[in-house]
Amino acid sequence: MSNRIYIYKGFERFWHWGQALLVILLLYTGFEIHGTLGFIGYEQAVNLHNKLVWALLVLISFAIFWHFTTGEWKQYIPTVKKLNHMIRYYLVGIFRNEPHPTRKTELSKLNPLQRITYLSLKILIFPVQIISGFAYYYYNELSEIGINISLGAIAFVHTAAAFVMLVFLIGHVYLTTTGHTVFSNIKAMITGWEDLEDEEKEPYIQEVKQEIS
Numbered sequence: 001m002s003n004r005i006y007i008y009k010g011f012e013r014f015w016h017w018g019q020a021l022l023v024i025l026l027l028y029t030g031f032e033i034h035g036t037l038g039f040i041g042y043e044q045a046v047n048l049h050n051k052l053v054w055a056l057l058v059l060i061s062f063a064i065f066w067h068f069t070t071g072e073w074k075q076y077i078p079t080v081k082k083l084n085h086m087i088r089y090y091l092v093g094i095f096r097n098e099p100h101p102t103r104k105t106e107l108s109k110l111n112p113l114q115r116i117t118y119l120s121l122k123i124l125i126f127p128v129q130i131i132s133g134f135a136y137y138y139y140n141e142l143s144e145i146g147i148n149i150s151l152g153a154i155a156f157v158h159t160a161a162a163f164v165m166l167v168f169l170i171g172h173v174y175l176t177t178t179g180h181t182v183f184s185n186i187k188a189m190i191t192g193w194e195d196l197e198d199e200e201k202e203p204y205i206q207e208v209k210q211e212i213s
């Protein structure tokens with residue numbers, strides 16, 4: 001058996017890095033608008049923010065199509081199997097060099113914590129961000145047709161969701177560094193291939209056998 005497994009497909013990697021870049025730029029321009037940052041100024045930030053939004057929406061549309069046509073959406077079905085092992089690992093095991101409680105395979109590349117986190121982002125945080133963003137953008141039009149929501153409330157929800165994304169991003173980047181080496185997970189998301197250590201081969205084969213049985 002080869003020493004590496006193909007985990008992340010081409011489109012998946014493109015979507016992942018595209019989304020990462022767009023979210024970082026949306027966070028940056030958003031916090032310029034908010035007044036927290038002051039490099040490019042309010043007007044330019046609003047302009048850029050509005051353009052980035054459309055790029056994000058196009059990317060998300062392609063990603064939704066890809067997830068459903070390839071069946072990859074199933075990767076996100078939540079499970080509690082080994083969830084407590086994962087939480088214990090991140091709180092204690094990781095600092096004692098214990099082995100990772102789950103194994104990535106082609107059929108199951110997300111651990112239980114990742115499934116719950118990414119699913120929440122997809123079905124809760126992104127929709128909240130997008131809906132509140134459009135409510136912000138079309139605030140006047142909504143008022144004209146009799147939908148009166150306080151602008152303060154819309155701004156609060158939009159900013160709060162942005163903070164959730166920022167916290168996710170920081171946690172996510174930290175966790176990517178906890179693979180075999182600091183950059184092994186990042187390398188896998190760039191090349192698609194995950195390296196297997198010799199001692200991991202047997203457990204990997206067992207995991208795959210269990211999945212297909």
Ligand code: HEM
Pocket residue numbers: 022023026027029030031033034035046049053129130131132133134136137155156158159161162165
């Ligand atoms: C990952 C996605 C996004 C992030 C992180 C983000 C972040 C932010 C932040 C932090 C602000 C400043 C809020 C304030 O101070 O009141 C903002 C403003 C805004 N965002 Fe977003 N945003 C995102 C997506 C969107 C989307 C999808 C739309 C949809 C149209 C949108 C439309 C707006 C508008 C209209 C404003 C206010 C601009 C103004 O004051 O003129 N955003 N965004």
